[in-house]
Amino acid sequence: MxxxxxxxxxxxxxxxxxxxxxxxxxxxxxxxxxxxxxxxxxxxxxxxxxxxxxxxxxxxxxxxxxxxxxxxxxxxxxxxxxxxxxxxxxxxxxxxxxxxxxxxxxxxxxxxxxxxxxxxxxxxxxxxxxxxxxxxxxxxxxxxxxxxxxxxxxxxxxxxxxxxxxxxxxxxxxxxxxxxxxxxxxxxxxxxxxxxxxxxxxxxxxxxxxxxxxxxxxxxxxxxxxxxxxxxxxxxxxxxxxxxxxxxxxxxxxxxxxxxxxxxxxRYPTCYATHRAIDAMIDLASEHDLASEAVETIHVHTGATQRLMLRNTRPRTGLEAKFSMEFAMASALLARRVGLAELTDGFVGRPDIQAMLERVDVTASEESAGTDMPMAPHDLVWVTLKDGTVHRHAPVEHARGSWQRQLEREELEAKFRDCAExxxxxxxxxxxxxxxxxxxxxxxxxxxxxx
CATH class of the missing domain: 1.10.4100.10 (2-methylcitrate dehydratase PrpD)
Incomplete structure (x- = not known):
């Protein structure tokens, strides 16, 4: 040809x-x-x-x-x-x-x-x-x-x-x-x-x-x-x-x-650019039993193209929140999940969620993973508490459910049935x-x- x-x-x-x-x-x-x-x-x-x-x-x-x-x-x-x-x-x-x-x-x-x-x-x-x-x-x-x-x-x-x-x-x-x-x-x-x-x-x-x-x-x-x-x-x-x-x-x-x-x-109904960070934030919140009132700042370091897609820093609706790293971190901390129930106007507008958005600091790198996805090589998430304690998650290269970390048939069926039902x-x-x-x-x- x-x-x-x-x-x-x-x-x-x-x-x-x-x-x-x-x-x-x-x-x-x-x-x-x-x-x-x-x-x-x-x-x-x-x-x-x-x-x-x-x-x-x-x-x-x-x-x-x-x-x-x-x-x-x-x-x-x-x-x-x-x-x-x-x-x-x-x-x-x-x-x-x-x-x-x-x-x-x-x-x-x-x-x-x-x-x-x-x-x-x-x-x-x-x-x-x-x-x-x-x-x-x-x-x-x-x-x-x-x-x-x-x-x-x-x-x-x-x-x-x-x-x-x-x-x-x-x-x-x-x-x-x-x-x-x-x-x-x-x-x-x-x-x-x-x-x-x-x-x-x-x-x-x-x-x-x-x-x-x-x-x-x-x-x-x-x-x-x-x-x-x-x-x-x-x-x-x-x-x-x-x-x-x-x-x-x-x-x-x-x-x-x-x-x-x-x-x-x-695993989450949000832009895929948030998924690695959500995995990390849920891990940190669960491992250290983090209370929102103890958190000074949630820090996320991600890729520049990811940041470009996540255009809504202060979302007010469920649709806007799908493209917000700030919301993803707030939901992961406060609800310990980011699911369909959280991607609603009512949940996004909650005073505690809106307040937490202000405490999320997102920075970006031009470094690229060089794969099919426009992502940084990994995402970094760490939390600074009001008493000065810092909790860091290991760099996350692949989100759970990715081709590199595939879900088992039973996990795929669980998601399917949650949706289909x-x-x-x-x-x-x-x-x-x-x-x-x-x-x-x-x-x-x-x-x-x-x-």
Whole structure:
């Protein structure tokens, strides 16, 4: 292949899932499981209800999947509603500096339903989307967040188009057009973190991926050098201004990046940039039985890009608090947890929480871990008491639940059921988890119901 665009399209169109390593397929499996759980938990949120008002139900159509809000929609609009639901709580898994499952899973489940595709085909679609995103990201030395772009909405649009093209069995030429179309649909700003619009990024991304593949399937065209052209996707979104556009550097199909990066399962419904520090703060609070009135200052040293994402130093709402290191530390100290019950307007507005925000000091380093995530090599947390005592936690390199510190199946099921049982009876939630855990055994994804 003589271009990035055509090389990407050839990989997607000719992908053979039988050659995927077990570890890669496991990453896809837990991506589906975790995403469906948080999707169900988010289904009743105001942002989802509002987004659904602009989606048109299609009752009575066997090709229209039922979304988590209980309505049947065409595939693209079902992906839109489910994508918003999957991301609205910010409890979905992370990797590749973004949230691959929160866009891939809604897009794949919706389009697979319309096509009567199998669970095995869904796993294959996830893997091609993930690998495309990961290998394109390898061509860029900078971080999209630093430029103000949300990677989930930018890289995710191409990933979803690749997944949908794979489900539709498009050939290399049609797939290249699908990727070119998707390149012009990609968008999403970090400035909207902490608002409803962040979850809109996920819904629109999943929807756009399906639309791009469907347009290409009926003959709609794009530029077949849309990724690598000097006015194309990679240059337009480049924070460094110097992406590597040499097709030889684009090693898709040569190495499984999903094996290396996997998916990181969130234990807290906040921006992942807070998770290492939350682990440390909960440890300190529990180990030393810290009382809030004894604390003078909570110190956090994190990465500069992490700090950029955590834009809300004095949050007043649950949405704002998801992007606040100050809130994360206050909740970890006062509640000894940071869960869905704490990410509410009422809890965030409590006088003791608001007072503790003033006692959190956050500093940042430009040092980078050099991985798929825009993080410092580790986070540091220490607490100074009013009597001068200092309690320090060891540097935290990987959060609990990360690909490097994976949760066991029982722990994944516990999170899934906590989320799903917000909407489903316990026995139904348990059956759904078991079904998703063995998703490759599903012969027709129309048999999978989320309600």
């Amino acid at each position: 003589d271009s990035v665009t055509r090389k990407a399209a050839d990989f997607v169109a000719r992908f053979d899932g039988a050659g995927a390593p077990a570890r890669a397929r496991h990453a896809a499996r837990i991506g589906f499981v975790d995403c469906v759980g948080v999707m169900l938990a988010g289904a009743g949120e105001p942002a989802v209800r509002l987004a659904a008002t602009i989606a048109s139900p299609v009752p009575g159509s066997n090709e229209a999947p039922v979304a988590v809000d209980g309505q049947s929609y065409g595939a693209a609009e079902a992906a839109f509603v489910n994508g918003v639901a999957a991301h609205v709580l910010d409890f979905d898994d992370v990797a590749l500096a973004g949230h691959p499952s929160t866009v891939l899973v809604p897009a794949i489940l919706a389009e697979a339903h319309a096509l009567s595709a199998s669970g095995e085909a869904a796993i294959d679609a996830y893997l091609v989307g993930y690998e495309l995103w990961a290998h394109l990201a390898e061509l860029e030395p900078g971080h999209l967040h630093d430029r103000g772009f949300h990677p989930t909405a930018v890289m995710g649009t191409l990933a979803c188009a690749a997944a949908a093209a794979r489900l539709r069995r498009l050939g290399p030429e049609e797939t290249a057009h699908a990727l070119a179309i998707a390149a012009s649909l990609a968008a999403g700003l970090v400035a909207n973190f902490g608002s409803m619009t962040k979850s809109l990024h996920a819904g629109r991304t999943a929807q756009s991926g399906i639309q791009a593949a469907r347009l290409a399937s009926v003959g709609y065209t794009g530029s077949l050098d849309a990724l690598e052209h000097r006015t194309g996707f990679l240059r337009a979104f480049s924070p460094s201004g110097a992406p590597d556009l040499d097709p030889a550097a684009f090693r898709i199909g040569e190495e499984w990046l999903v094996e290396r990066f996997g998916v990181n399962i969130k 917000i909407r489903l009876p316990p026995e139904r939630a348990a059956r759904l988890f078991a079904t998703l855990w063995d998703i490759e055994a599903i012969g027709d994804l129309r048999d999978l119901t989320l309600n």
